[in-house]
Amino acid sequence: MKILRQTRAGSLESNDLMVVMKPLGDREGIKLEINSIVQNQYGDRIREVVTEVLKRNGIMDAYIMIQDRGALDCTIKARVETAIKRGL
Amino acid sequence: MNKVAASLRKAIELSELKDGMTISFHHHLRNGDYVVNMVLDEISKMGIRDINVAASSLFPVHESLIQNIKDGVIIGLDVNYMSGPLARAVSHGILDKPVTFRSHGGRPRAIHEGSLKIDVAFIAAPSSDAMGNINGVEGPSACGSLGYAIPDALCAKKVIAVTDYLVPYPNSPISIDQTLVDWVVKVDSIGDPSGIVSGTTRVTKDPIGHIIAGYAAEVIQASGLLKEGISFQTGAGGASLATAFHLKEKMIAKGIKGSFGMGGITGFFVDMLEEGLVEKLIDVQCFDLDAVKSIKNNPDHVEVSGSFYANPGVKGCAVDNLDVVVLGATEIDTQFNVNVLTDSNGIIMGGSGGHSDTAAGAKLTIIVANLLRSRLPIVLDKVITKVTPGDTVDVLVTERGVAVNPQRKELMDSLKDAKLPVMDIEELKAAAEKIAGKPREISFTDQVVGIVEYRDGSIIDKIYKPTGSER
Known part of the structure; x- marks a missing residue:
């Protein structure tokens, strides 16, 4: 699957996150930037969850920027999934 | 008799404040306070150094103390509460000497028993007369109770009242009286009312x-x-x-x-x-x-x-x-x-x-x-x-x-x-x-930036500088 247009999902409310996704050329891979208020405690876990959703949806090339305000895993999954669907 | 000093500088001169001494402040003006910054600015201009600041609390408005620390004007802090840029700078290790953190009851204990010795107390006075009869309920910077300032006024060697509302003698009601106050200074404003008290405190709707x-x-x-x-x-x-x-x-x-x-x-x-x-x-x-x-x-x-x-x-x-x-x-x-x-x-x-x-x-x-x-x-x-x-x-x-x-x-x-x-x-x-999920634990250096003193004076914990907090 390929991200064709820039998309956005989520918000900057507490316990939510904002996902911005942009297309990248073939074999450019995944460029993932994470900015979280709980970076020190959950930064690695957020990366894990986002990567897993991308993989499950077959996204190989994309730029993703996450601004996290303390969202739970289920919220992160839902927002990333929505951003993907909007970008296909 | 009249205790009004011509200026803040004159009052500080009269108090014979010297390098290495301890000055104190109370925090009823909270994030609207002008007095702490005003006094330290004047002390800085007078060339006095190595001052210990014993403030019952410090807020975001006191950011300029960071510069006073860098300039060597302030060498130590002693607080019950601290938030904002100054608190973050302390966490990042701006002071060589760890900050002493006390409780609202521990501070007066330390002051009265003499383990926290105050050379000059600066009392932010919402209203005062020329003899230093002070209350917190009148004037443009009215803040109500002056409870935390009372131990300072009782025990400091010298007491300077800083007011923007000088009233005819005798002022009343009296929260801190003239028997305790050495000098009175009139300034334009001691605080920003919007930062001192909030309009109405509402119960949460959450x-x-x-x-x-x-x-x-x-x-x-x-x-x-x-x-x-x-x-x-x-x-x-x-x-x-x-x-x-x-x-x-x-x-x-x-x-x-x-x-x-x-x-x-x-x-x-x-x-x-x-x-x-x-x-x-x-x-x-x-x-x-x-x-x-x-x-x-x-x-x-x-x-x-x-x-x-x-x-x-x-x-x-x-x-x-x-x-x-x-x-x-x-x-x-x-x-x-x-x-x-x-x-x-x-x-x-x-x-x-x-x-x-x-x-x-x-x-x-x-x-x-x-x-x-x-x-x-x-x-x-x-x-x-x-x-x-x-x-x-x-x-x-x-x-x-x-x-x-x-x-x-x-x-x-x-x-x-x-x-x-x-x-x-x-x-x-x-x-x-x-x-x-389980949060990852954060790590610390071995630099002590604060000491937590329990209300009875015992050390209950130490605050360390977190690793990677050099920013």
């Missing part, structure tokens, strides 16, 4: 806050303390003030009248006084305009000193007469120790204030907190900074359940009988981690 508060009120009822003459203190925000709201409803329903409400006083407590639900208010600090108006006009709204409020070194302080206190927490551990000083990254963002004092004094100490705050579980194996010891904390109330300190077996049984959702604190911790 439904989770009300679930927590509802449980907390049930806990008070089940403890057996909800009876004629009950005394209590709650915080001014969130679930803590909401607990007062739920407690008030129970008092009305049962026709119970309380003896006193205490603390930082808000309009909510003023309403309870005026509606006859409590006999008196004991007030060290006013949080909003309603409280300021009330302490000015209502003789049952009583101004008291920091010592009267919480000093464990005197012949009786008011926290020991409290039935119930409802407090917040940044973190609580499975031993019920509470942190209200450092954030989840170990950065300084607060302090005890009266937290550890009221917890020690009250018959029932309730901590109210959301189980998760921005994903972070409130219950940990070990708090980053121990401020209030677990053996003074009785109950943790969250929206998911209520944990009772195992030392309070009888209370636990009463809460179970009342059908409250009693859980082991370990279960609460597990429930939080199941939802949010």
Whole structure:
């Protein structure tokens, strides 16, 4: 699957996150930037969850920027999934 | 006789302030305060160095002290609470000497016993006459109670009142009187009223806050303390003030009248006084305009000193007469120790204030907190900074359940009988981690940036500089 247009999902409310996704050329891979208020405690876990959703949806090339305000895993999954669907 | 000095500089000269001395401030003007910055600016211009600043609290407005530290004007800090850019700079190791953190009761204890010696106290005076009779209820910067300034005025070698509202002699009412004040300085303004007190303190509309508060009120009822003459203190925000709201409803329903409400006083407590639900208010600090108006006009709204409020070194302080206190927490551990000083990254963002004092004094100490705050579980194996010891904390109330300190077996049984959702604190911790995942622990360098002194003077914890906090 390929991200064709820039998309956005989520918000900057507490316990939510904002996902911005942009297309990248073939074999450019995944460029993932994470900015979280709980970076020190959950930064690695957020990366894990986002990567897993991308993989499950077959996204190989994309730029993703996450601004996290303390969202739970289920919220992160839902927002990333929505951003993907909007970008296909 | 007239004590008015021609300028702030003149008063500082008269006080014979010298390098290495300790000056003090009180924090009733909170984030609207101009006096701390004004005084340090003048001291800096006079070329005085190595000053220790003993301020009952410092706020974001005091950011300019960072420059005073860099310039060598300030060498040490001694506070009960500190937030904002200065607090972050301290966490990042800007001072060589660790900051001493005390409680609102520990500070007056240290001042009266002489372990905190003040050379010159600067009293931000909302109104004063030329002899130094001061109150906090008149003038453009009225803040209400001046409770925390009283030990400073009593014990400092020299006392300078800084006012923007000089009134004809004799001023009244009198909170700090002329027998204690050396000089009076008139300045344009001592503070920004919008930062001093908030307009009206409202009870939260957050439904989770009300679930927590509802449980907390049930806990008070089940403890057996909800009876004629009950005394209590709650915080001014969130679930803590909401607990007062739920407690008030129970008092009305049962026709119970309380003896006193205490603390930082808000309009909510003023309403309870005026509606006859409590006999008196004991007030060290006013949080909003309603409280300021009330302490000015209502003789049952009583101004008291920091010592009267919480000093464990005197012949009786008011926290020991409290039935119930409802407090917040940044973190609580499975031993019920509470942190209200450092954030989840170990950065300084607060302090005890009266937290550890009221917890020690009250018959029932309730901590109210959301189980998760921005994903972070409130219950940990070990708090980053121990401020209030677990053996003074009785109950943790969250929206998911209520944990009772195992030392309070009888209370636990009463809460179970009342059908409250009693859980082991370990279960609460597990429930939080199941939802949010286990947070990775943060790491620290071995540089000590702060020392936490318990109210009795013992060292209860140290604050370390977090790794990677050089920014």
